Amino acid sequence: MAQTLTVPRSKGPDGPDVPPELGDYRPGGDAAMRKDTAKLGIWIALGSISMLFAAFTSAYIVRSAGEDWVPLAVPWLLWVNTVVIVASSVTLELARRAFENSRPLGFRKWLLVTAALGVMFLVGQVMAWGQLAAQGIYLQSHPHSSFFYVLTGVHAAHLFAGVIVLLYVLSLAMRYRLIPGESSAPAICATYWHFVGGIWLYLLVVLFYI
Amino acid sequence: MSDGHDDHGHGKQSFISKYVFSFDHKMIGKQYLSLVMFMAVIGGALAMLVRLQLGYPGMHSEFWAKLFPTGMASGVMTPEFYVMLFTMHGTIMVFFVLSLGPVSGFGNYLIPLQIGARDMAFPFLNMMSFWTALPGAIIILISFLVEGGAAASGWTAYPPLSAIRSAIPGSALGQTLWLVGMIFFVASFTMGGLNFVVTIINMRAKGLTMMRLPLTTWAQFIVGILGLLSFPALAAGAILLTFDRSMGTSFFLPHGMFIGDTLLPNSGGSPLLWQHLFWFLGHPEVYIIMLPALGFTSDILSTFTRRPIFGYRSMVYAMCAIGFLSFIVWGHHMFISGMSPFLGTMFTMTTLCIAVPSAVKTFNWLATLWKAKIRFTTPMLFALGIVSLFVTGGLTGIFLGTNAVDIQLHDTYFVVAHFHFIMAGAGLFGMFAAIYYWYPKMFGRHMNESLAKIHFWFTFTTYYGVFFPMHYLGIAGMMRRIYDPNTYDYLKPLQPVNTFITICAFILGASQIIILVNYFWSMFMGKKVESENPWEANTLEWSLPIEPGHGNWPGEIPEVHRWPYDYQHPDAEGDFIPQWVPPKKAVTK
Ligand code: HEM
Ligand SMILES: [Cu+2]
Numbered sequence: 001m002a003q004t005l006t007v008p009r010s011k012g013p014d015g016p017d018v019p020p021e022l023g024d025y026r027p028g029g030d031a032a033m034r035k036d037t038a039k040l041g042i043w044i045a046l047g048s049i050s051m052l053f054a055a056f057t058s059a060y061i062v063r064s065a066g067e068d069w070v071p072l073a074v075p076w077l078l079w080v081n082t083v084v085i086v087a088s089s090v091t092l093e094l095a096r097r098a099f100e101n102s103r104p105l106g107f108r109k110w111l112l113v114t115a116a117l118g119v120m121f122l123v124g125q126v127m128a129w130g131q132l133a134a135q136g137i138y139l140q141s142h143p144h145s146s147f148f149y150v151l152t153g154v155h156a157a158h159l160f161a162g163v164i165v166l167l168y169v170l171s172l173a174m175r176y177r178l179i180p181g182e183s184s185a186p187a188i189c190a191t192y193w194h195f196v197g198g199i200w201l202y203l204l205v206v207l208f209y210i
Numbered sequence: 211m212s213d214g215h216d217d218h219g220h221g222k223q224s225f226i227s228k229y230v231f232s233f234d235h236k237m238i239g240k241q242y243l244s245l246v247m248f249m250a251v252i253g254g255a256l257a258m259l260v261r262l263q264l265g266y267p268g269m270h271s272e273f274w275a276k277l278f279p280t281g282m283a284s285g286v287m288t289p290e291f292y293v294m295l296f297t298m299h300g301t302i303m304v305f306f307v308l309s310l311g312p313v314s315g316f317g318n319y320l321i322p323l324q325i326g327a328r329d330m331a332f333p334f335l336n337m338m339s340f341w342t343a344l345p346g347a348i349i350i351l352i353s354f355l356v357e358g359g360a361a362a363s364g365w366t367a368y369p370p371l372s373a374i375r376s377a378i379p380g381s382a383l384g385q386t387l388w389l390v391g392m393i394f395f396v397a398s399f400t401m402g403g404l405n406f407v408v409t410i411i412n413m414r415a416k417g418l419t420m421m422r423l424p425l426t427t428w429a430q431f432i433v434g435i436l437g438l439l440s441f442p443a444l445a446a447g448a449i450l451l452t453f454d455r456s457m458g459t460s461f462f463l464p465h466g467m468f469i470g471d472t473l474l475p476n477s478g479g480s481p482l483l484w485q486h487l488f489w490f491l492g493h494p495e496v497y498i499i500m501l502p503a504l505g506f507t508s509d510i511l512s513t514f515t516r517r518p519i520f521g522y523r524s525m526v527y528a529m530c531a532i533g534f535l536s537f538i539v540w541g542h543h544m545f546i547s548g549m550s551p552f553l554g555t556m557f558t559m560t561t562l563c564i565a566v567p568s569a570v571k572t573f574n575w576l577a578t579l580w581k582a583k584i585r586f587t588t589p590m591l592f593a594l595g596i597v598s599l600f601v602t603g604g605l606t607g608i609f610l611g612t613n614a615v616d617i618q619l620h621d622t623y624f625v626v627a628h629f630h631f632i633m634a635g636a637g638l639f640g641m642f643a644a645i646y647y648w649y650p651k652m653f654g655r656h657m658n659e660s661l662a663k664i665h666f667w668f669t670f671t672t673y674y675g676v677f678f679p680m681h682y683l684g685i686a687g688m689m690r691r692i693y694d695p696n697t698y699d700y701l702k703p704l705q706p707v708n709t710f711i712t713i714c715a716f717i718l719g720a721s722q723i724i725i726l727v728n729y730f731w732s733m734f735m736g737k738k739v740e741s742e743n744p745w746e747a748n749t750l751e752w753s754l755p756i757e758p759g760h761g762n763w764p765g766e767i768p769e770v771h772r773w774p775y776d777y778q779h780p781d782a783e784g785d786f787i788p789q790w791v792p793p794k795k796a797v798t799k
Binding site: 036037040041044045047048049051052054055056058059062063066067068069139140143146150154 | 331332400403404407408411412413438439440441442443445446447449450453457458459460461465477478479480483486487490
């Protein structure tokens, strides 16, 4: 008998031919999926941004073990800012609810209020930096102040981007481009905004309570 | 097809929207590849200059003096110039060639085609990502022209060289531009990664489950995730470094540093902190470069052995494992940084774990090849080359990953040999394999096969000629990044080896002209493709018409009925069944 070679041969993971009904069905790129796509996109982007702050945090923890570490007191303005940013998340939720319930006017109003609160936060942040500088605590004064300026600066940049997004959504709303139950822009923008708010609370804890 | 974007017929597009600010993933992929080829020529030329110095240290040449009036003013290369050369060689090759090529180039081109989508999930973001990569590349190139020259602190940009602007000439404006260029690169790569992940999760054709994806797409999926999670660490490091450079902070700068006779005001910072941040990115980054090549290899081996890839599932799990492990091994680049031996041992253990999934992949390939009737096309030759390079480079990784051994080998040419085999070699050969394999799909013409084979044999042999002897140099104690080994007596006997390497390197460099010529010549003069599936392959991109428009498939998107490796299937009429062929009616189970 001729030697038969048993060649290593693997089967397809689903066995040879699985009827398509068993595969998970994704109609490539039609409009209904787009909404889902944008939502998935924002969550993944948030994962990436989280890694940015995680990297800063680990740098912060390593550096805070240095001998030249001088702890900084919380500038009181930051508490005002914290209230502002928490309030902005609340108003954005109100906006979103108005949107889902087809109250376009309420939607635009709360969106505008949120954006205004965002701007207030940014102004407050600049004033907080000013307060510190007035006490003679500058970026390069000592490592804690360096981290304070850099981390709050990076956060402010993200919040600034959020304000732009809010205004963009507002402009879409003004042009009647958003359809309740269909458009995902408000939800996506809210996800991002709450995340940036959350990062603020996180930074407060890292910078002053660790 | 109701949605306007999905429509095939776009009518007449203007030149600008078709070739410049294109949203079409196929065009964006080609744009990336063109950019990569240009950068590769520059990066390659820099390598040739590095080898010139090492092969013939101190060589005097009036010609070079004219060409580089600062770097070689007296006709002899200056050390500052040499340092800049290898720094920019590494930067350009790692980021602007081997990342932008296999990932941004082929990823963009192939992902929608292999998953049956009309485009990436966010076409605008995709266009933006190319148009941020391009300025990044231009900034990097411009940095050669500024006063002091381009950055010169290594591709790893370790402080203090990278943090003190007056440290060396390259630390000045050149390093600043390096950082700016990198920020553009990171932005571009992050946008791309986001697109990859969302597209693969959300836009697969009907019937295409994750476990039916071609391994190329699996690799790109994992690469996307790795990029999204690791590049932010580099971004954080780059931001802190920028503050150290220009705002007087001391994140990375310790106390007691002198430039000339002046004591720097910094205190308390830690250069090691940068190394941690950098390598937290750096190690995943090397896998970002290599994983696509492993994906191409699997697909190409399967096509040209006419065999199902052996152990598909284990291939997928191995890539996931490699991806996960790549985040917890970065310390192996810092064994001699004074890290506690206990921590070092932990990093050794995680590092050596990577050898396991790597070996799984290698043995799966060997099993696929075992007694197969191989079709020796050029893509196949390059894929086999990758298997060889991967084994050679993987084995030296195990030496280096063992902390006791690495104390001896760190920062020697052994490391240079290691990463040129595994990362640079696999990445480069992967790009070549992919070019030869997908060229007929990309341009509707074949490349010249004889030229291609000549290119392979020259590249493969001289590649080993260049990098294999470096192992011995490293073991003999020749440090990497050294300007002139002959300053040390004990390195003098090694000069013939260095000269040999340089000769091989010149041949290697010159042979790349072959592929450049072939690539552009075939675009206009190559034999026209007659079938949309010239290699008789199974993956979805081969169901595309020969000249696809924006939107890829003219009619409905094909439905997927099977995994991509049904070669020599009992039901097959030839010896293969593509993914889009429905199961036989008669088959009942
Ligand atoms: C079995 C798996 C591997 C192990 C155990 C391993 C281990 C190591 C170690 C310990 C080093 C540091 C050597 C030193 O500086 O003293 C190193 C360097 C390097 N490895 Fe690997 N490696 C492996 C696979 C890879 C792969 C797959 C790639 C890329 C695709 C890669 C790319 C690099 C690069 C680029 C460097 C040098 C970085 C530099 O200092 O410039 N390695 N490897
Ligand atoms: Cu590594």
